[in-house]
Amino acid sequence: MAWLSGSKERIKIASAAVAASGLLAGCTSAAGGEVGALRADAPIAAGMAECPDIKPPGDSAARQVRGMWIATVSGIDWPSDTAHSAERKKADYRKLLDQARALGLNAVFVQVRPSADAFYDSPYEPWSQWISGEQGRDPGFDVLEFFVSEAHKRDLEFHAWFNPYRVALHNDRGKLHPDNPARKNPSWVREYDGKLWYDPGLPQVRELVTKVVLDVVGKYDIDAVHLDDYFYPYPSGGDFPDEDTYRRYGRGMSKGDWRRANVDALVKGLHEEIHRAKPQVRFGISPFGVWRNRRSDPAGSQTTALQSYDDVYADTRKWVKQGWVDYITPQLYWEIGNAAADYSTLVAWWAEQVEGTGVQLTIGQASYRVGERGFDAGELSRHLAVNARHRQVRGDVYFSAKDLVGDKGGATSRLRKDHYGAAAIPPPVAGGAAPSPAGSVRAEPDGKGVRVSWQLSPSKQATSYAVYRVEGRGKACAQVDPRRLLTTVRGSAIVDPTVKPGTTYTYYVTALDRLHHESAPARGATVTTEHG
Numbered sequence: 189m190a191w192l193s194g195s196k197e198r199i200k201i202a203s204a205a206v207a208a209s210g211l212l213a214g215c216t217s218a219a220g221g222e223v224g225a226l227r228a229d230a231p232i233a234a235g236m237a238e239c240p241d242i243k244p245p246g247d248s249a250a251r252q253v254r255g256m257w258i259a260t261v262s263g264i265d266w267p268s269d270t271a272h273s274a275e276r277k278k279a280d281y282r283k284l285l286d287q288a289r290a291l292g293l294n295a296v297f298v299q300v301r302p303s304a305d306a307f308y309d310s311p312y313e314p315w316s317q318w319i320s321g322e323q324g325r326d327p328g329f330d331v332l333e334f335f336v337s338e339a340h341k342r343d344l345e346f347h348a349w350f351n352p353y354r355v356a357l358h359n360d361r362g363k364l365h366p367d368n369p370a371r372k373n374p375s376w377v378r379e380y381d382g383k384l385w386y387d388p389g390l391p392q393v394r395e396l397v398t399k400v401v402l403d404v405v406g407k408y409d410i411d412a413v414h415l416d417d418y419f420y421p422y423p424s425g426g427d428f429p430d431e432d433t434y435r436r437y438g439r440g441m442s443k444g445d446w447r448r449a450n451v452d453a454l455v456k457g458l459h460e461e462i463h464r465a466k467p468q469v470r471f472g473i474s475p476f477g478v479w480r481n482r483r484s485d486p487a488g489s490q491t492t493a494l495q496s497y498d499d500v501y502a503d504t505r506k507w508v509k510q511g512w513v514d515y516i517t518p519q520l521y522w523e524i525g526n527a528a529a530d531y532s533t534l535v536a537w538w539a540e541q542v543e544g545t546g547v548q549l550t551i552g553q554a555s556y557r558v559g560e561r562g563f564d565a566g567e568l569s570r571h572l573a574v575n576a577r578h579r580q581v582r583g584d585v586y587f588s589a590k591d592l593v594g595d596k597g598g599a600t601s602r603l604r605k606d607h608y609g610a611a612a613i614p615p616p617v618a619g620g621a622a623p624s625p626a627g628s629v630r631a632e633p634d635g636k637g638v639r640v641s642w643q644l645s646p647s648k649q650a651t652s653y654a655v656y657r658v659e660g661r662g663k664a665c666a667q668v669d670p671r672r673l674l675t676t677v678r679g680s681a682i683v684d685p686t687v688k689p690g691t692t693y694t695y696y697v698t699a700l701d702r703l704h705h706e707s708a709p710a711r712g713a714t715v716t717t718e719h720g
Contacts, residue, residue: 239665242708244622245698249576250670251615253515253550253583254608255295256288256592257349260318261302262357265589270321274328277319281335285342287593291600292608294676295345297414297474297585298335301400304355304370304386308332308408312400314365324365336408343652343676345614347412347472348404352397352454354418355384369396381425388420388450388501389433397454398461405465411702412470413462417519419451420501422494447501452512459512467619468702472515474552474585475504477522477534479541489537493522493529508547514617516547517585521554523562524570532574539580548582548615551575555586558597565597569606582615611673613654613704620703623647631695631715637685638693638715644680645699645707652678654698654706662694664711676700692716 258265266284267277288296300307305316305323308331314324319331332348339346355370356363359379364371370384376396378387386393401413420428430447438446459471476496480488484495487505496502507513518538522529535551542549553571557563568586575581586592595601627643640655654676656668674695675682687693693716696709 238625238627238710239708242665242667244708245668245670245706247616248670249579250610250612250673251582251704252612253295253345253548253585253614254291254293254612255297255345255347255550255583255585256293256555256589257585257587258284258296258298258589259302259587260299260307260316261351263318267319270317270319277327278329278334278338282338284589284593285338285344288344288589289342291593291604292611293344294612294614295347295411295585296339296589297347297349298339299349299351300332300335300404301350302354303351303357304368305365306400307335308404310400310403312369312396312403314368323363324367332404332408336410340409340678343678345411346409347414348408348410349414349416350397350401350404351418352415353386353388353393353420355386357383359384378429380421380428383421385421385428387430387433388454389430389437389447391437394450394454394457398457401458402461402465405462405469410469412472412514413458415455415458415473417474417476417496417500417502419496420447423499444498444501448497448503451501452503452506455507456510456512459514470514470617472517472548473504473507473513474517474519475502476500477518477520477552478529479503479505489529490533491529492527505541508541508545511545511547513547515550516542517550517552519552519554519587520571521552521557521587523557523567524574526562531571535571535574535578535581539578542580546618548617549580550583550585551581553584553586555591555596555599556588558591558599565599565602568599569602572603572607583612610671611675613670613673613676613700613706616705617703620701620705621649622705622707623650623699623701625707626650626653626697626699626710629695629697629710629713631693631713633715634683636683638687638695638717639681639683640695640697640713641681642697642710647699647701647707649701650699650707651702652676652700653680654700655682655684656696656698656709657684658694658696659691660694661692661714662696662712666696666709666712668696668698668709687717689717690719 306313307316307319317323320327336346359382370377376393378385434443462469462471478491478493478495480495480497481491482488496504508516520531520534522531524531592600623645624647626645629642632639655674656672657674658672694712694714696712698709699707
């Protein structure tokens with residue numbers, strides 16, 4: 189992320205304080221009263237006609253991406269110590285995901301290529317030092333396969349996060365693994381501000397990055413490829429040393445235009461190649477939050493901050509207008525009223541840019557900033573209130589995981605109370621279709637609450653199921669209310685531990701494909717709890 193710098197990338201975090209009592213068999217609702225004895229009403233008979241007159245719910249403002257970045261560089265979020273055993277590392281990752289579900293999140297953005305290395309067995313690059321303690325050392329398990337499978341078990345989208353150009357947080361090439369392409373091809377690498385970077389102007393570099401990404405797309409069941417804000421390095425040590433490359437490939441362009449064209453070529457090419465390989469895999473970027481200031485360009489925002497277009501040569505607005513990304517997640521890490529870059533101003537500007545493009549807009553939020561001057565525990569909650577005024581905003585992603593699940597300054601508790609009282613399904617994505625409904629929903633007594641089960645949809649594209657709960661005896665066939673979404677799950681049953689004694693509930697179930705197109709609900713099932 190833009191604020192990171194060398195050894196300062198390690199964040200001091202508060203201890204995790206988010207209770208996961210809502211996590212049971214995939215259910216993530218808020219904790220309720222004590223569960224008494226239960227009495228099941230007559231279950232829906234298997235094979236009974238479902239609800240042909242009830243239409244699928246479709247899209248709504250309640251559909252939101254709720255995600256968090258899990259940073260692996262320098263062990264920011266995971267692993268806490270490369271010397272830990274594989275089982276300890278796995279347990280720590282599972283805990284992060286469980287906490288994400290307890291908070292009502294539905295996506296994780298996990299850094300799998302932090303510094304020209306890999307959190308998987310790559311034919312192109314060595315194992316990352318941030319997983320095993322030494323670049324090139326096999327950690328003993330397929331880390332990325334584990335990442336993806338554990339996320340999907342919890343019905344969390346998995347966005348594989350790559351850094352395209354960073355080689356190392358130091359400038360000692362001798363520390364790179366002998367098989368690292370950056371060591372084997374020293375002419376591809378530039379030293380800048382005490383770090384090593386690939387030169388974005390070299391076709392060989394773009395080819396390597398593309399091969400690396402497509403290798404992951406082909407081998408793993410990821411939901412999206414994700415790039416952050418690091419393109420050309422942020423200007424802190426003079427001009428980037430690419431004069432020789434510019435003379436060779438500049439083709440008469442100004443250096444700034446040429447650098448932007450280099451990054452454009454990578455972005456456009458990745459979008460095309462990813463969709464050619466697997467159409468269902470999306471491609472998104474989380475750029476620095478300011479494209480250009482209005483004083484530099486009439487199309488820019490009313491801000492006075494660093495500009496991604498001019499300073500890191502990322503023409504983020506062009507990528508949106510050209511449809512070279514499926515989603516954009518600008519890092520709007522400023523508070524409301526910031527003199528240089530007001531949060532409200534930037535949300536409105538980005539909402540205007542995506543209008544009519546088909547590019548999904550989510551907002552990058554700075555959970556790490558809670559407690560800083562001007563960024564109190566209620567700031568993030570106020571951000572989401574601003575977002576609600578712009579229908580183009582389809583959710584939020586928080587940096588970083590430990591600050592979010594650790595409830596830094598109480599900000600996460602405030603978010604949960606003000607905005608995340610119900611679960612959420614991400615917005616539907618073009619290219620999919622609603623599966624056939626589930627069937628034979630049952631609600632029955634269970635020692636831990638109410639067990640809700642159903643028959644799986646006959647559609648092969650059905651990936652997960654949404655469970656809705658209303659208080660009282662609802663109609664057997666009824667439209668579902670997104671505000672009553674209890675949880676989503678990949679399976680055919682949940683246990684709802686949040687019921688109150690002496691209360692009647694009706695449960696409805698819909699089927700979802702992996703791009704979040706939702707079926708009509710099956711017939712509901714009703715259960716009444718007895719007084720304990």
